[in-house]
Amino acid sequence: MHAIKIESADFASPAVQALVAENLADLSARYGGGTGDDTPLTAADFTPPNGAFLVAISDGRLIASAGWRRHGGDAELKRMFTVAAARGRGVARRMLAAVEQSAREAGCKRVILETGNRQPEAIALYESAGYERIEDFGFYAGHVGVLSYAKAL
Structure with missing residues (x-):
């Protein structure tokens, strides 16, 4: 894998939607x-000032994504994903840091997220990056296996 560039992207673009489908x-x-x-998500959720959507690009291909949308004074992390071929190389950690920086610059006080108990890699990443468990919120609040986290910015 060559150099990785992280940049803003249009959530509605065909390339981003293909990565979201994956x-x-x-x-x-x-x-x-x-x-x-x-x-429920729309492209407007990730359009400033409502939020932002970021992608990681290597060799002209999208290899990771992560976005945030406003949830009160918080930034809610959504669509955090790294393609299988790029996993284990720190891409997700870089994406998470970029989302945190974007949310901080937009005036958000913390990042919140929902994940599930069948995503051990995500759980390990969030906990190692300083995220702590919070009361469940959002679409999957109360569902079995849902884990909610937050990190102050």
Whole structure:
């Protein structure tokens, strides 16, 4: 893998939507059936000042994504994903740091997120990056296996 560049992207663009589809397929495989994540999202959620959507690019290909949208004074992390071929190389950690910086610059006080108990890699990343468990919130609040986290910015 060559140099990795992280930049803002249009959530509605075909290339981003193809990566999001891969993310949802991964979630569907982990949790069984469905679309993987039924949380209502629109491109406007990731358009400043409402939020931002970032991608990592290597050799002209999108290899990771992460976005945030406003949730009160917080930034809610959504669509954090790294393609299988790029995992284990620190890409997700770089993406998480870029989201945190973007949210901080937009005046958010913390990043919050929902993940699931069948995503051990994500849980390990968030906990090692200083995220702590909080009361469940959002679309999947109260669902079995949901884990919610937050980190002050």
